[in-house]
Amino acid sequence: MEILENPWPTPFAPLIERGNFPPLTFKGSQGSHSFSSGTALNMYVCGITPYDATHLGHAATYLTFDLINRYKRAAGDAVNFVENITDVDEPLFERANRDSLDWRDLGQSQTDLYRNDMTALRVFPPSYFVPVTQVMPLIDQAITAIVKNGYSYKVGGDLYFRTKEFLPELPISESEAIENFAQRGGDPERVGKEHPLDPVLWIANKEGEPGWQSSHGFGRPGWHVECCVISLRYLLGENFLEGNKSSDTLIDIQGGGSDLIFPHHFMSAAQSKAMTGQKFAKAFVHTGMIGLDGEKMSKSKGNLVFVSKLLDQGVDPVVIRYALLQGHYSKDRMWSDKVLRNAVSEVQNIRTSLAMMEIAPTKPLISTLIESLADDLNTSRFFNELKMWVEDCHKGMRGGSAGELSRAMDSLLGLTF
Numbered sequence: 001m002e003i004l005e006n007p008w009p010t011p012f013a014p015l016i017e018r019g020n021f022p023p024l025t026f027k028g029s030q031g032s033h034s035f036s037s038g039t040a041l042n043m044y045v046c047g048i049t050p051y052d053a054t055h056l057g058h059a060a061t062y063l064t065f066d067l068i069n070r071y072k073r074a075a076g077d078a079v080n081f082v083e084n085i086t087d088v089d090e091p092l093f094e095r096a097n098r099d100s101l102d103w104r105d106l107g108q109s110q111t112d113l114y115r116n117d118m119t120a121l122r123v124f125p126p127s128y129f130v131p132v133t134q135v136m137p138l139i140d141q142a143i144t145a146i147v148k149n150g151y152s153y154k155v156g157g158d159l160y161f162r163t164k165e166f167l168p169e170l171p172i173s174e175s176e177a178i179e180n181f182a183q184r185g186g187d188p189e190r191v192g193k194e195h196p197l198d199p200v201l202w203i204a205n206k207e208g209e210p211g212w213q214s215s216h217g218f219g220r221p222g223w224h225v226e227c228c229v230i231s232l233r234y235l236l237g238e239n240f241l242e243g244n245k246s247s248d249t250l251i252d253i254q255g256g257g258s259d260l261i262f263p264h265h266f267m268s269a270a271q272s273k274a275m276t277g278q279k280f281a282k283a284f285v286h287t288g289m290i291g292l293d294g295e296k297m298s299k300s301k302g303n304l305v306f307v308s309k310l311l312d313q314g315v316d317p318v319v320i321r322y323a324l325l326q327g328h329y330s331k332d333r334m335w336s337d338k339v340l341r342n343a344v345s346e347v348q349n350i351r352t353s354l355a356m357m358e359i360a361p362t363k364p365l366i367s368t369l370i371e372s373l374a375d376d377l378n379t380s381r382f383f384n385e386l387k388m389w390v391e392d393c394h395k396g397m398r399g400g401s402a403g404e405l406s407r408a409m410d411s412l413l414g415l416t417f
């Protein structure tokens, strides 16, 4: 797999009037933060492990960061957006073994499918889409900095990260953290570790797994350090280990699903600080999970709903996008046939209204759209107003411009009606 710039086509986003774009505010679990207009944004979003196709949970996550991207672009600001591909990981090797495939071929085919899905959903591509396999020398270099700064130790042939100094900032209780750590690839019970939560930085090669030559032995990197290196190298440049001299943090936004809060994002932030001495991100933006028919959607339950399957069944990608943007990004939400049916009929109602000879006023609705997005991407507030606007159109209210409203929804929400 290669490093790709703009890995899928950039969707067309019509220009809209650059009136007042309030600061974009996030009220994350780790405090709120506002990004004012007139400044560029450095955003890193954790990408896929390509052992399976894009499910609706992935889609909801990437649509959230697409809203941020679209808002800043519409306000006339630059967005530097980087996403990784975790193309070296246990789930990938396990699936490849199970299906008698080469792990590289499996990774490539699932990444291609993801790119198709993102294209259909009209998501803006990242500036850089970086597979872990392509940055091994940089990871080697970054781990060397961590070792030099005293944040590592060896157990057998494996190199571990020393988390002690960062533990007071744990986002959850220590016992909960140990449980999450074990569920998400960690080894809290390994004998010889200084602390159960210390994650591996470099894993000595195991039989049947790929390995790379490095200053830390022949093997492969741990999960968290990969994201530190890719985010910092592709957002800050080649001298990323020197930190970001133009800001008090290394990057602006670190994003991903809420299942990444611990250990992944906590450890990425800790390891970035251990490498550079600087705080990682201004805002951590985490998206809720998408469930199915009242249950958690998961690989182990076998109830994942894949974007590509819905598209094959002829579902309009606008409808998928519309349905996923209804609830607040940070909340867990449910998917069901009913959710899909409602979205189909609501999209149809909006299309019918936009095609009427006279439509209800649109200027206040466009202002609501911009204000709602600025307020922690509060899409539900806008969609409630949009549904009222549909009713107003049918009541015979007039004075609106279908073109203006369509362009605003296209540009800011990626919805073409």
Ligand code: ZN
Pocket: 045, 046, 047, 227, 264
């Ligand atoms: Zn990551």
